[in-house]
Amino acid sequence: MTPLQTTPMRAATSNTRPRFTLPQLSCDAHFHVFEPGYNHVPDPLYTFPDGTLDQYLRLADWLGVERMVLVQPTFYGTDNSLLLDVLRKVGPHCRGVVRIEDSVSDAQLDRFHEAGVRAIRLDLFARASWPADELVAYIRAMALRAGRRGWHLQFYTPGAVVRTLLPFLTELEHPFVIDHMGYGMDLDGLLPLLAGGHCYLKLSAPYRLKTDVEPLARALVEARPDRLLWGSDWPHLPDGRRDTGELLNLLADWAPAPEDRHQILVEAPGRLFYEQ
Numbered sequence: 524m525t526p527l528q529t530t531p532m533r534a535a536t537s538n539t540r541p542r543f544t545l546p547q548l549s550c551d552a553h554f555h556v557f558e559p560g561y562n563h564v565p566d567p568l569y570t571f572p573d574g575t576l577d578q579y580l581r582l583a584d585w586l587g588v589e590r591m592v593l594v595q596p597t598f599y600g601t602d603n604s605l606l607l608d609v610l611r612k613v614g615p616h617c618r619g620v621v622r623i624e625d626s627v628s629d630a631q632l633d634r635f636h637e638a639g640v641r642a643i644r645l646d647l648f649a650r651a652s653w654p655a656d657e658l659v660a661y662i663r664a665m666a667l668r669a670g671r672r673g674w675h676l677q678f679y680t681p682g683a684v685v686r687t688l689l690p691f692l693t694e695l696e697h698p699f700v701i702d703h704m705g706y707g708m709d710l711d712g713l714l715p716l717l718a719g720g721h722c723y724l725k726l727s728a729p730y731r732l733k734t735d736v737e738p739l740a741r742a743l744v745e746a747r748p749d750r751l752l753w754g755s756d757w758p759h760l761p762d763g764r765r766d767t768g769e770l771l772n773l774l775a776d777w778a779p780a781p782e783d784r785h786q787i788l789v790e791a792p793g794r795l796f797y798e799q
Contacts, residue, residue, distance in 0.1 A: 527569040531747055532763035535581035538769030542732070543775045546785045550590035550792035553702065553727045553754025554579055554632055556609055557598065564600040573596075574758030582757065586771060592754070592796055594620045594677070601627075603635070603796050610639040618698045618796040620677050621643045625664070629671075636672045642700070647680035659691050666697040673799035675699055675723075682707030685716075693719050698795065700752065703728040710742055717747040723791060727754030729773065730765070740777040748783040752791050 556579055557572045583591060588791050591613075595606050620642040621635055643665050650658060664677065669676055675698035678685070682691045682705050685692065692699070693715055700723040705713050716722040723744060729736040743751060753774060759765040778784045 526567055527761040529570050530763045531576055532573040532758055532765070535585045537579065538582060538585060538766050539772060541586060541768060542772050543781075543784065545587040545678040546781075546789050548589050549587065549788040550752070550796070551583065551588045551755045551757070552592045552752040552792045553594050553725055554591060554757040555596045555760075556597075556605065557596075557737060557758075558608075559603055561599060561605045562602055563598050567598045568732045569598070569761050572758055572760055573763055576612065579757060580599065580613070582767060586768060588795070590616045590618075590792065592618045592620060592641075592792065594754075595622045596760075598648065603640075606640075607635075607638050609621075615639065621645065629668075630673060632668060634787055635675075636799075640674070641799055642675045642677050644677045644679055647678055647684045651681055651684055655687050655691075658688060662691075662695070666695070666699075670697055675795055677702060679703075680706060680778075682712070685789075686712055689715070692716055692722065695721055697721060698723065700725060700726075700795070702754075703731050703756070704736065704739065704743075707732065707734070709734075710739065712794075713743065713774070717743070717750045720750075723750050723752060724794065725752050725754045726774070726777065726787065727752075728756040729770070730759070731756075737773075737776065740773070744778045744783055746787045748778060750753060751787045752795070755786050 556576045557574045563578050593606055595603055601622045601624050606619050610617055619640040621640050622644045645665055665676055677700045679702050685708055698721050702725050726740060755767050756769055774784055778787060
């Protein structure tokens with residue numbers, strides 16, 4: 524497979540400014556960085572992106588984002604070396620979400636926690652062909668390891684897999700986050716998950732969805748603003764030219780009430796990433 528060709532990153536100051544006042548401690552709950560000198564997977568899905576830590580921090584400062592969550596991308600597989608280096612450089616206002624092998628030791632997970640890791644990312648795209656019972660067993664095993672440290676799970680998953688697992692996920696007694704607005708899930712599937720109190724959903728990467736996003740986002744905010752997070756998905760692979768400020772400003776339309784935006788930008792990420 525020919526990798527997608529990534530485009531150069533736009534300058535931080537070329538992004539649109541927020542048209543609402545970001546509350547103190549606002550959090551970008553989903554970004555990635557890429558730096559030369561780190562090992563990537565043998566056949567990445569895209570060419571090396573133009574998206575360094577320095578570039579991201581300039582963007583966060585431009586937008587007024589004070590806290591941030593670095594999510595391990597598929598590009599680096601389960602080698603979390605860059606993520607750990609970023610957490611050390613940025614400090615406690617940055618948290619991390621790792622990808623791990625099943626065989627990772629408890630001692631390594633404890634070191635991750637000390638560095639600022641607060642979640643395990645489960646790549647269910649890579650496991651989409653697994654039978655449902657094997658997926659359930661895998662999720663239970665990861666939840667057990669995460670739960671010992673007060674972590675949650677993050678699902679990078681096709682919506683079809685979530686639909687298959689709905690009976691299990693609605694009963695799962697462990698906090699979990701579904702990336703990118705459910706990746707094709709509709710309200711009939713998402714609302715029962717959010718009603719249970721253990722599911723969170725990221726209002727991130729609307730450009731990845733093929734449906735009309737605004738009605739979906741508004742309905743989610745109306746139903747459970749306390750179970751939503753906002754993530755930039757920077758650097759918007761493969762298109763680094765996207766305007767992150769415009770993506771942030773979608774919240775002004777999706778969540779026009781300041782108290783709802785406070786839950787999405789501050790309270791929900793605070794519970795998941797900063798209270799452990």
